[in-house]
Amino acid sequence: MDAPPALTRHVVDLLPSGGLDEKLETGRPLRVKLGIDPTSPDIHLGFAFVLDRLAEFQQAGHTVVLIVGDYTARIGDPSGRSKERPLLADEDLDANARHFAGQAFRVLDESRTEVRFNSEWLGKLSYAEVVRLTRTMTVARLLERDDFAKRFAAHEPISLSEMLYPLMQAYDSVAIGADVEIGGTDQLYNLLAGRDVMGHYGLEPQVVVTYPLLVGTDGVEKMSKSRGNYIGITEPPNEMFGKTMSIPDGALPQWWELVVGGEPPAAEPMAWKLELARRIVERWHGADAAAAAAAHFTRVVREGGAPDEVPEAAMPDGDPVHLPALLAEAFGLSTSEARRMIAQGGVRVNDGPVTALDVPRATLAGALVQAGKRRFVRVSASS
Numbered sequence: 001m002d003a004p005p006a007l008t009r010h011v012v013d014l015l016p017s018g019g020l021d022e023k024l025e026t027g028r029p030l031r032v033k034l035g036i037d038p039t040s041p042d043i044h045l046g047f048a049f050v051l052d053r054l055a056e057f058q059q060a061g062h063t064v065v066l067i068v069g070d071y072t073a074r075i076g077d078p079s080g081r082s083k084e085r086p087l088l089a090d091e092d093l094d095a096n097a098r099h100f101a102g103q104a105f106r107v108l109d110e111s112r113t114e115v116r117f118n119s120e121w122l123g124k125l126s127y128a129e130v131v132r133l134t135r136t137m138t139v140a141r142l143l144e145r146d147d148f149a150k151r152f153a154a155h156e157p158i159s160l161s162e163m164l165y166p167l168m169q170a171y172d173s174v175a176i177g178a179d180v181e182i183g184g185t186d187q188l189y190n191l192l193a194g195r196d197v198m199g200h201y202g203l204e205p206q207v208v209v210t211y212p213l214l215v216g217t218d219g220v221e222k223m224s225k226s227r228g229n230y231i232g233i234t235e236p237p238n239e240m241f242g243k244t245m246s247i248p249d250g251a252l253p254q255w256w257e258l259v260v261g262g263e264p265p266a267a268e269p270m271a272w273k274l275e276l277a278r279r280i281v282e283r284w285h286g287a288d289a290a291a292a293a294a295a296h297f298t299r300v301v302r303e304g305g306a307p308d309e310v311p312e313a314a315m316p317d318g319d320p321v322h323l324p325a326l327l328a329e330a331f332g333l334s335t336s337e338a339r340r341m342i343a344q345g346g347v348r349v350n351d352g353p354v355t356a357l358d359v360p361r362a363t364l365a366g367a368l369v370q371a372g373k374r375r376f377v378r379v380s381a382s383s
Helices: 019-024 045-059 090-104 127-134 148-153 162-178 185-200 237-245 249-260 269-285 286-301 323-331 335-343
Strands: 012-016 033-037 063-068 113-117 178-183 207-209 347-349 368-371 376-377
Touching: 012 019, 012 185, 019 033, 019 207, 033 045, 033 090, 033 162, 045 063, 045 207, 063 090, 063 162, 090 113, 127 162, 162 185, 178 185, 185 207, 237 269, 237 286, 249 269, 269 286, 323 335, 323 368, 323 376, 335 347
Parallel strands: 033 063, 033 178, 063 113, 178 207
Antiparallel strands: 012 207, 347 368, 368 376
16 A cells, blocks of 8 residues: 555655555554654754654554664764764763653654663674674765765764764664654665665665755754754743744745645735744644734834833942943843943833943832843842
């Protein structure tokens, strides 16, 4: 039988051709594998998109196997970077993995999900078994991987441990008997390596499925915590809404297709973006939170008003009060930044512009101080 449309939605690579159909014809539940990097525990919208695809496999009766790479994290996969990732302590990796799983079950059916740590099998391999694993792939084949090829051509260092990473990820598929492995398009090499290694161990090779990478809020690079261009699914509604509104107009079509789905609204970019932000917040926080976040964005960002809840700052000593010192303490600015903001007319007290560096204590007592468009603080009225 042919794969249901939901199982091939958004797919970029589906290899080999017809392979998924053949697996489905067996009539048994398939084991669908996804690897998790425990060095980044929070799930962002780009990863949530992949979890949605896994959920569709579950809805079709299949089992999802999340492989927590606690052992491979001790090696580090550069994934297109020019250097290895930093290594974390064991307890940090374990805590991150638990945190990740808790978030993943907001999308996945826990009863149809296995969470496995690859230290379970990789940590038990003898040296002879590791050597056997390395025989499944040549150095020339490893250097076909794009990031390795570029670094080799540029005479940049590549550690042997990094070159072992694709083999160890592939061995995960051997250990859990994967029928299907999914990932982003940047993982195609590693996923195909899994097919090669499974064949060497006498197993039916897995089917490889890749999906597009959601661009981040910068509209250029893929969404990633390390790049700071992400929106986490547990971020506060106002922050989630505001970040969505910051994406470039050119990213709207991809965001709508991958994050929301369905037909986009026939609207100009601002209205389109507002609806996108509302739907994203509604999914992760509910309709009431989405409505409140939209109202907050309109009042604070578009109209320049103050938010409903404003933090309070202690009244500094002295009379008059040195305003740059107050701003530095309240907003984490340097005093030079605060002075510059005051000189440029970016600071207001009770909605009136302030240009003086020293302000009478009585003027600041209980006052609402605004720095820039989005920073607000209420100064304590105590003397």
